[in-house]
Amino acid sequence: MSATPNGASARPFASHPIRLILNGQDRQLDVLPWTTLLDLLREQLDLIGSKKGCDHGQCGACTVLRDGKRVNACLTLAVMCDGAELTTVEGLASGDVLHPIQRAFIKHDAFQCGYCTPGQLCSAVGLANEGRAHTPAQIQELMSGNLCRCGAYSNIRDAIEEVVLGGEQ
Numbered sequence: 001m002s003a004t005p006n007g008a009s010a011r012p013f014a015s016h017p018i019r020l021i022l023n024g025q026d027r028q029l030d031v032l033p034w035t036t037l038l039d040l041l042r043e044q045l046d047l048i049g050s051k052k053g054c055d056h057g058q059c060g061a062c063t064v065l066r067d068g069k070r071v072n073a074c075l076t077l078a079v080m081c082d083g084a085e086l087t088t089v090e091g092l093a094s095g096d097v098l099h100p101i102q103r104a105f106i107k108h109d110a111f112q113c114g115y116c117t118p119g120q121l122c123s124a125v126g127l128a129n130e131g132r133a134h135t136p137a138q139i140q141e142l143m144s145g146n147l148c149r150c151g152a153y154s155n156i157r158d159a160i161e162e163v164v165l166g167g168e169q
């Protein structure tokens with residue numbers, strides 16, 4: 001313990017051990033209680049595919065999958081993920097075989113700068129897992145949390161419709 005200016009002892013902040021299955025790998029990590037999942041991924045684990053667009057849950061660029069469900073990594077504390085299975089954009093492909101949604105994005109040219117793309121991809125996979133989008137309008141509504149500053153929406157929608165409505169998974 002260290003002393004504060006008024007003589008009281010200050011307790012150092014304790015890190016917490018967590019265990020994750022991250023992109024198929026068992027990981028045991030120590031995280032500080034305020035570390036977000038996004039900062040853990042980007043700053044500590046060098047998984048920089050997930051992007052920090054707003055850091056406020058507004059843009060979806062940080063979307064990853066926790067136990068198959070999409071979450072904003074910027075709004076998720078890393079300690080909340082103890083025991084979870086996490087998939088980031090780096091884990092969508094199986095080796096050299098791209099996920100169907102990745103192939104569809106390439107086919108439909110569904111990106112320009114690519115900044116939003118990792119979040120769009122993870123969100124689309126989460127949407128397919130949810131199984132509640134059955135029309136183009138529902139896809140549009142349920143993907144509305146993922147913004148694209150380049151305005152590539154029509155191509156993004158085409159790619160997602162092909163996979164989600166076409167049943168290709």
Ligand code: FES
Binds near residue numbers: 051053061075
């Ligand atoms: S960085 Fe998380 S929603 Fe924008």
Ligand code: FES
Binds near residue numbers: 111115148150152
């Ligand atoms: S492709 Fe540039 S922000 Fe979406």
